[in-house]
Amino acid sequence: MSHGKQFTLYTNKKGPNGWKVAIVLEELGLAYEPVYLDFGKGEQKAPAHTKHNPNGRIPTLIDHANGDYTLWESDAILYYLVEKYDPEHKVSVADAGERFQVLQWLFFQASGQGPYFGQALWFKFYHSETLPSAQERYQKETKRVLGVLEGVLAKQDTLVGGKITIADLSFIPWNDMAINSILDIDVAAEYPVVTAWHKKLVERPAAKKVLEVRAAMNAPA
Template identity: 65%
Template sequence: MSHGKQFTLYTHKGGPNGWKVAIVLEELGLTYESIYLDFDKGEQKSPEHTKYNPNGRIPTLIDHKNNDFTLWESDAILLYLVEKYDPEHKISVTSEGDKFHQTQWLFFQSSGQGPYYGQAAWFLVYHPEKIPSAIERYMNEIFRVLGVLESVLSKQEWLVGGKPTVADLSFLPWNQSTFSRLPSYKEGYDVQKEFPAVAAWHGKLEARDSVKRIVAARDAALKNQ
């Protein structure tokens, strides 16, 4: 089977983790086709998808120019992309120490930011009953994660290597989703006031051309769903 584009990305129109991968593909100028799975129909759990990703979640990436090499877990995908397709280190680091710190931040994003932000959204928006203790727990976790980022970004512009990397970009989609909702989650909440260094960092990431393209693609996809 021939493919016009190098990658196939199985993703979801509303899923931050899929958009994270799309941003990095855009940053590196790599061609890809996005296949949006319909979660309401359970397409992420269908055999057509789980033959690639036994976890039945998104994103899943297939690299057709590397013998259809398949990978899932979003931050593992980011590491693969920069290791194989960022020889100029546009959005990755070079020294051994920086590489470990880059991986450290990706682990923190995948274990700290993503799950806690997602659980907060679940209990605030989607859970059939309001459970105040669960909402309080996960809202506090959002603020804890933001506090960790603020403590570092108040002293340096980027997370690692003195430049924007996949470490920074990995946090962007979940922050975009959550920052827009925080004032409704907690009345009058102002991220810029509470976490000024994080807000400035976030704004610089949003100003990148790759991010603007992905935001436009995401908005169009959501509009047409």
């Protein structure tokens, strides 16, 4: 089977984690074909997708130039992309110690930011009943994660190596949601350093391009 693009990216129009992979693909100038799975129809759980990703979630990336090598879990995908396709270290680092620090932040994003921000969003907008205790818990956890980032970034411009890497880029989509919808506070006032860092990230050409596509796809009809 021939493929017009090097990568196939199974993703979703709204789900944050697929967009971060798209941002890094754009940063590295890698050609990819996005396949937007319809969650309402359960396409992410259908055999056509679970044969690639047994977890039935997004994103899933297939590298056709590498024997259809397949990966799921967004931050594992980011690390794969820079390890294999970023020899110039455009958004990665060369130093071994700093590479472990990149992993540290990717784990924090995956275990801290993603789940807590996601639950805050769910209990604020989508849960079938209003549960103030759950809303309070995840609002607090969202603020705690932002507080960690605020404290670190107050001392340094980026998370690792004095440059923008996948560690920073991995936080873009969920931070964008926290700033614009999840939290009922003035995020810019409470977390000015994080807000400035986020603004710098989303103004990068690759991120700007991807986020414009996301906005267009999710615009009201």
